[in-house]
Amino acid sequence: MLAVRDLNVRYGGIVALRGVSIDVNKGETVLLVGANGAGKSSLINAVIGLVPSNGGTIHFDGRSLDGMSCDRRARAGIGYAPEGRRVFPSMSVADNVLSGAFGLSRKLQRQSFAWLCEMFPLLAERASQPAGQLSGGEQQIVALARALSSNPAVLLLDEPFLGLAPVWIRRISDAIRQMQQRGTTILMTEQMARPALKLATRGYVMRGGEVRRGGTVAEIREIALADEYL
């Protein structure tokens, strides 16, 4: 579904990704794990079109994403929940969620919000409250729902556990499991390998802008956990 080949990303003189190749197949949850600065966000941001690549290819459903705007990639079915959540603090929870459902008719937006509320009751309870008043974990639920509201074919989650207490890591994990049960294909990044490995089917360990190892969760577990404490 998503195929990245020999991807290079540079910020001026800084090389963020060097020859990175990964695959995400339909129905899988793939984990990108690695320490600070490993290049996880750069890879996600290159897939959504937020940063340009300096070589390599990205194909989604067999189509090259080269030259395609962020907006068109989103409409093509790539959903995204950013690192640090970035909810709109003064906008209501409902409006935050629906900001991801741009392009859908009012009716479809209402339907989308209704099933998201079923999945995450918090959204209904807090629908009219400004999202900035929510806790970090609650905001992460809003960010996940916003990313899901357009019913994407693949969902990119950049460090969904960042800064969260263990109880919220468990709740966000449950939320991700619910998305998996709906058949959502997921590419997620995490520094926290331990809880993330419980959710993934396959993964890649990144370090210094390169993929050090890729494989099943069992195959990468040891090196992923060793890297966690670097």
Ligand SMILES: Nc1ncnc2c1ncn2[C@@H]1O[C@H](COP(=O)(O)OP(=O)(O)OP(=O)(O)O)[C@@H](O)[C@H]1O
């Ligand atoms: N906008 C930018 N300008 C310059 N350098 C950047 C920029 N964004 C990232 N970098 C650099 O690119 C490299 C990869 O960073 P990236 O954010 O992709 O890593 P990461 O794995 O997501 O890290 P973290 O776990 O801290 O989020 C790092 O050396 C970082 O300093």
Ligand SMILES: [Mg+2]
């Ligand atoms: Mg990052």
